[in-house]
Each structure stands twice: as C-alpha cells, then as structure tokens.
Amino acid sequence: MESTVVTDNSNEGVWSGGGKKPFAASYGKMMMWFFIMSDALTFSGFLVAYGLMRFKFLESWPIADEVFTHVPFIHGHFPMYYVAFMTFILIFSSVTMVLAVDAGHQMKKGKVTIYMLLTIIGGLIFLGSQAWEWKNFINGTYGAVVLQDGKIAQFVDNEGHQIALSDFVVKENIERVQHTRSNGLWYVQDAGELPPYTLNEVITSFNANPNVNLRTEKIDASIKQKTVLSRAEASTYLTKATDVVMGANLKVNEYGKTLFADFFFFITGFHGFHVFSGILINVIIFFNVILGTYEKRGSYEMIEKVGLYWHFVDLVWVFVFTFFYLV
Amino acid sequence: MAHDAHESHTGLIWKVFGLLSVITIVEVIFGILKPESLHLTQFLGTSLLNWLFLILTLVKAYYIAWYFMHLKQEKTSLRRAIVWTCVFLICYLTTLMLIEGGYIQDTLAPYISWSYNK
Numbered sequence: 001m002e003s004t005v006v007t008d009n010s011n012e013g014v015w016s017g018g019g020k021k022p023f024a025a026s027y028g029k030m031m032m033w034f035f036i037m038s039d040a041l042t043f044s045g046f047l048v049a050y051g052l053m054r055f056k057f058l059e060s061w062p063i064a065d066e067v068f069t070h071v072p073f074i075h076g077h078f079p080m081y082y083v084a085f086m087t088f089i090l091i092f093s094s095v096t097m098v099l100a101v102d103a104g105h106q107m108k109k110g111k112v113t114i115y116m117l118l119t120i121i122g123g124l125i126f127l128g129s130q131a132w133e134w135k136n137f138i139n140g141t142y143g144a145v146v147l148q149d150g151k152i153a154q155f156v157d158n159e160g161h162q163i164a165l166s167d168f169v170v171k172e173n174i175e176r177v178q179h180t181r182s183n184g185l186w187y188v189q190d191a192g193e194l195p196p197y198t199l200n201e202v203i204t205s206f207n208a209n210p211n212v213n214l215r216t217e218k219i220d221a222s223i224k225q226k227t228v229l230s231r232a233e234a235s236t237y238l239t240k241a242t243d244v245v246m247g248a249n250l251k252v253n254e255y256g257k258t259l260f261a262d263f264f265f266f267i268t269g270f271h272g273f274h275v276f277s278g279i280l281i282n283v284i285i286f287f288n289v290i291l292g293t294y295e296k297r298g299s300y301e302m303i304e305k306v307g308l309y310w311h312f313v314d315l316v317w318v319f320v321f322t323f324f325y326l327v
Numbered sequence: 328m329a330h331d332a333h334e335s336h337t338g339l340i341w342k343v344f345g346l347l348s349v350i351t352i353v354e355v356i357f358g359i360l361k362p363e364s365l366h367l368t369q370f371l372g373t374s375l376l377n378w379l380f381l382i383l384t385l386v387k388a389y390y391i392a393w394y395f396m397h398l399k400q401e402k403t404s405l406r407r408a409i410v411w412t413c414v415f416l417i418c419y420l421t422t423l424m425l426i427e428g429g430y431i432q433d434t435l436a437p438y439i440s441w442s443y444n445k
Contacts, residue, residue, distance in 0.1 A: 033409055037412065041417075044421075045420075048421055048424045049424075052424040053428070055428025056428045056432050059436060060439075079358070079359060081355070084355040091344065091348065098395045101397075106335060149440075222367075223367070237443050307395075307396075311391055311392075312396070319384060322381065326354060
C-alpha cells in the first residue's frame with residue numbers, strides 16, 4: 001500500500017519536494033533545469049527575432065566588424081579583439097565555477113571559497129567590459145548623416161576606409177543653442193544632445209574636400225562590403241540629408257539600421273542582466289560557503305545548482321557572440 | 328551508488344577549457360581575416376564561413392553543456408528531456424523565421440530606392 005502514497009514527514013517545512021528524485025536529480029536541480037530550459041527558449045526567441053530582421057534587411061544590415069572596433073588604451077581599428085577577450089573571461093569564470101563544484105564534491109571548503117571568489121571577479125570584469133562596449137557604441141566613432149527616409153550615409157576616404165566627421169568637417173563660427181522644455185519651449189520634446197556639427201557644416205566641408213566620399217548602407221553582394229558612391233551621386237544624397245548623427249541609441253544609429261542598435265541593446269542588455277543576477281547569487285553563495293552553511297548541511301549541492309545557472313549564462317554568451325560579432 | 332567516490336575531475340576541466348579557448352581563438356582569427364574563399368561563397372542560404380562559425384559554436388555549446396553543466400553525468404532520460412526539447416524547438420523556430428525573413432527581403436528589396444536622382 002505504501003507504494004502509492006509517499007509521506008515523508010522528516011522534511012516538513014523544507015522546500016525539497018520530498019524524498020522522490022525523478023531522473024535521479026534532486027528537486028532543486030530539477031527546478032534549475034526547468035528554469036534554464038525556459039530561459040534558453042526566451043533567448044532563442046530573441047535571437048531568432050534578430051535573425052528574422054537581419055534576413056529581412058540582408059542587403060543593408062550593419063557589418064559588425066565596422067561597428068565594434070575599440071580596444072582600451074589603443075587607438076585604431078581593431079575588430080573582434082575586445083569581444084574575444086570578454087568571451088575568454090566568461091569561459092574562464094565558467095572554469096573556476098566548475099572547479100568550485102568539483103571541490104565541493106570533495107567537501108574542500110577552502111578551495112570552494114577561492115574558486116567562488118575568482119568566479120565573482122570574472123563576472124565583474126565581464127560586466128565592466130560590457131559597460132565599456134555599450135559606452136563606445138552609444139558615443140559613436142565616426143558620425144554619419146541620416147537621409148529623409150531614415151537611411152544612414154557614412155563618410156570614407158579614397159581607399160574606402162571610414163573616416164570620422166571630425167577628420168574633415170570645419171566648424172563654422174555660429175552659436176548653437178540646445179532647446180529644452182525648461183527654457184520656455186514647453187511644446188517641444190527635449191531633443192537628444194546636439195550633434196557635434198550642423199548639417200550645413202558637414203555638407204559644405206564635404207563639397208570642399210574632394211578626398212572624401214560617401215558610402216551607403218547597401219551591401220555590394222559580390223564583395224560583401226558597403227557601396228561607395230561617386231562624388232556626383234553623393235551630392236544628390238546629401239540634398240536629402242536631414243540630420244547629423246553621432247553614436248547610437250534606440251531611435252537612431254550612426255552605424256546603420258536602428259533595429260541593429262535596438263537588438264544589440266536588448267539582447268546584450270538582457271544577457272548582462274543575467275550576468276548581474278548571477279554575480280549576486282554567487283556572492284550570496286560565497287558568504288554561505290564562508291559561514292559554513294554547506295559544511296553543516298553535509299553537501300555542497302547548492303554550488304552545483306548555482307553553477308548550472310552560471311554556465312548557462314556563459315552558454316548564452318557563446319551564441320550572442322556568434323550572432324552579433326561573427327556571422 | 329558511488330556517493331563517496333567523488334574523484335576530482337580537474338584534469339578534464341582544464342582540458343575542456345583549453346579546447347574552448349582554442350575554438351574561440353580560431354573563430355576570432357577567421358572573423359578578422361575573413362578569407363574570401365570562405366566568406367564570398369554561398370551554401371544553403373549563407374556563406375561557408377558562417378557555417379564554420381555555426382558549427383564551432385555548437386561544438387562549444389556541447390562542451391559547456393556536457394562537461395561544465397555535467398549533462399554527461401546525468402541520466403540519459405534527463406539529458407534527452409533537456410537537449411532534444413531545446414534542439415527541436417529551436418531548429419523549428421529558426422527554420423521558419425529565417426525562411427520568412429528571406430521571403431520578406433526578396434519581396435521588399437525591389438521597392439527600396441537607392442538612388443536620389445529625381
């Protein structure tokens with residue numbers, strides 16, 4: 001008779017789901033896997049949405065190599081290096097996490113403490129790097145003009161390398177005032193920061209400088225690079241320009257499609273938030289280890305459960321890295 | 328039950344770390360060089376270079392899930408419940424959405440003007 005009803009009174013008040021272990025996994029571990037599954041599908045949804053939009057605008061999507069080119073303390077064009085460093089940091093913090101789990105299995109409190117600390121530090125470095133990456137993306141590198149239909153046109157030199165507005169635009173001696181709602185213009189929306197140059201300055205400088213060319217968003221399929229216009233065609237483009245853009249936000253993006261910026265902020269932001277909560281959980285567990293909570297409990301399984309989450313965050317980054325920076 | 332026979336897997340962990348690092352470095356090198364013989368090709372909807380990146384990504388995902396998340400040590404039934412569900416759902420969703428995206432591109436592209444000569 002005991003086979004149908006299991007009453008396990010010894011665990012009353014403990015959130016453990018009783019003594020039954022489906023698939024030989026404890027209640028907590030099973031629930032962590034449930035969460036990871038749902039989170040994996042959430043991220044898949046985001047990345048697939050990104051894929052849909054990218055395929056929709058395949059012939060004019062920004063080229064990642066031209067967007068993320070910064071390395072701290074060094075000036076110049078270095079695609080990939082920094083994000084490779086970030087990937088490396090995250091993989092390494094995954095390794096220290098799994099070493100903590102391993103040490104936990106052997107009930108070595110000291111080792112678990114050290115490895116948890118290293119994991120937390122790795123997470124913090126990653127988060128800081130991501131903040132820096134966002135800062136560069138938001139502030140922009142080159143600057144561009146936006147046309148009346150929302151297309152972005154960027155400036156290149158004779159070799160086709162992109163150049164910044166500050167490389168060729170000559171400032172006119174005029175005073176520009178930022179309109180704000182607080183100085184009486186209650187009926188206008190606060191515009192963003194004023195771009196560094198006026199449209200007029202950009203167009204005048206472009207016309208005066210024959211070594212500057214204009215590049216459209218359209219990708220030349222035969223070389224997989226953006227199309228550079230002739231000078232004559234460029235001036236017809238510039239007559240349709242409505243604004244100067246510097247940097248990227250949710251409304252406008254000097255690197256091309258605004259959708260690219262939207263997805264970048266949303267997906268890397270969502271992932272960064274996961275890293276953030278992962279660090280938070282790791283810190284809590286770290287102090288529990290020091291206090292000897294798991295020593296008393298006789299099992300370091302909690303490290304394993306938290307480790308699952310941390311590895312999952314790493315796993316997601318592997319895909320984000322591929323789809324935002326490589327492919 | 329091998330409950331107290333928890334031997335250390337440190338060697339294996341470092342080996343997996345080495346492998347993941349090497350794969351990442353290979354990806355980055357290809358990402359920077361973008362060799363034309365791979366980049367400017369078309370195979371099943373995208374370039375061979377992209378297929379290389381995708382396969383390397385999946386290899387990385389496999390090692391993280393199997394050795395870091397210990398899926399290898401879980402019961403086969405639990406592993407399949409997790410991996411198969413994700414793989415099938417994601418493949419299905421991705422296939423449909425990318426086909427749809429390609430279709431929209433093909434339909435929409437002719438209507439987008441890239442010339443401003445009135």
